[in-house]
Amino acid sequence: MQAIVFANRNGNELTPLDQHYCPALLPVANKALVEYTLEDLASAGVTNVKMVISHDAIKIESQIGNGEQWGLNIDYFLSKPEEHVNSVLSRMSIDKTAQALVVRGDMLRSPCLARFIEFSRLMPSKFVHAKMAQRNPAMMMLPAGWKHNQLLNWPLETTEVDHTNSVAQVLHGECFYIDSLAAYVAASNYVINSQDFCxxxxxxxxxxxxxxxxxxxxxxxxxxxxxxxxxxxxxxxxxxxxxxxxxxxxxxxxxxxxxxxxxxxxxxxxxxxxxxxxxxxxxxxxxxxxxxxxxxxxxxxxxxxxxxSTQEATNYNGIFQRAVLMFLYLLLSPLLISLFLGSLILKPKKPIVSETVINNEQQAVKAHKFNIDSPGFALLPQIWLVIKGDLNLFGASTKYQSKADDSTTYGVYGPVQLNFDESTPIEEVKMVEMEFEQSKKPLYLVNMLKKQFDKSNPAIEMKS
The missing domain is CATH 2.160.10 (UDP N-Acetylglucosamine Acyltransferase; domain 1)
Structure with a gap:
């Protein structure tokens, strides 16, 4: 059976801990919050998991991986922060007749998923509305739960459900929303004092x-x-x-x-x-x-x-990359000269476009590009900023200043730089850049560059 785990909270209610953690990765007794749900899923016999992520998507995927350590097969699905459950599920193209468990993974509950799944299977035509410690534990079974997905939206609804065609199941244990610093401390104290958790x-x-x-x-x-x-x-x-x-x-x-x-x-x-x-x-x-x-x-x-307590390790791969790029930059000098001359012929008054951008140290630097239509070639002069260490070769667009946290890096090339312009809606920019952050950037870039030369099909193809 497949489970869909929502871990897309932004964690604003946990300020200032949101400076260092998203809710899904917040350590509770030295275990990321989402890991408790994954352990419960594994104990319930679930094998396939689709995890919905948004904030700190790269960190979540890096820490959780493919789920092998729990005997799970985890795939990731990108959403907007705290996007409504129905909106996410509609984009997943899920078979509305298939059985699946939907559960929030950015809160803490006593292990209970095995009991909930077993009870729900006994009455597949009815919506099973769970209760734990008089709270909504944020779980439901599809297809019976399709009309009640709003109960999993964050912040969680606690309104009563019409029981005409539903059944309430009372689950024993405790349920913590982790929606305040006090709730976080209470959850931590419960875990270290309880036999419910490992x-x-x-x-x-x-x-x-x-x-x-x-x-x-x-x-x-x-x-x-x-x-x-x-x-x-x-x-x-x-x-x-x-x-x-x-x-x-x-x-x-x-x-x-x-x-x-x-x-x-x-x-x-x-x-x-x-x-x-x-x-x-x-x-x-x-x-x-x-x-x-x-x-x-x-x-x-x-x-x-x-x-x-720890210092960042020296980025030897970055130093090596910069040295290689310096060598390639010298080899490309004839091409750069040719592009400059071509730009000078086409735009004699302004062959070079200059702008101020923010580098990865949050400092303003000057960036230059050729005034030509092909972004792939136009951005070549900015490789000098990569050699200097101001930008990465691949990263988020400096133009939109969308840096969300310390894990996001600005780069010369990316889907926004190669495909979008000032008329692109900012929401679309943010979604594409979040997906780009999770991708294997060199392969993603190759795909973007191919599109630059394929004028017959200008649409963006997303690959991770």
Missing amino acids: VKGRTINTNQPQSCLVVEAQCQLPDLSETDVFGAIGEYTKVSSKAQLSQGIVVGEYCFIEDSQIQNSIILPNTYVGPQLSVENKIISQDLIIDPQTNSWSKVEDQSLIAK
């Missing part, structure tokens, strides 16, 4: 008889056998021997905690916590200290207190 790692002995501390591989920890602490600690994390951990804590991967006191707090991945700090009932993510109780936060500039 937390990654091995259990180590502490002075907490009813709950346990689960630790992943390659951690360096002090002796915690006499400490009243429970929770989860991610891999490759180092905790100083003089640090004091107490009560419920979650520490993500690649963290470094100095001689500090951590109590009832969440330390998200790649975070450094300096010495002599007292952290209680807080969320710390890199340079952010967040108080979920007051819904307030502050950004810390002093890196001796808290900071990002």
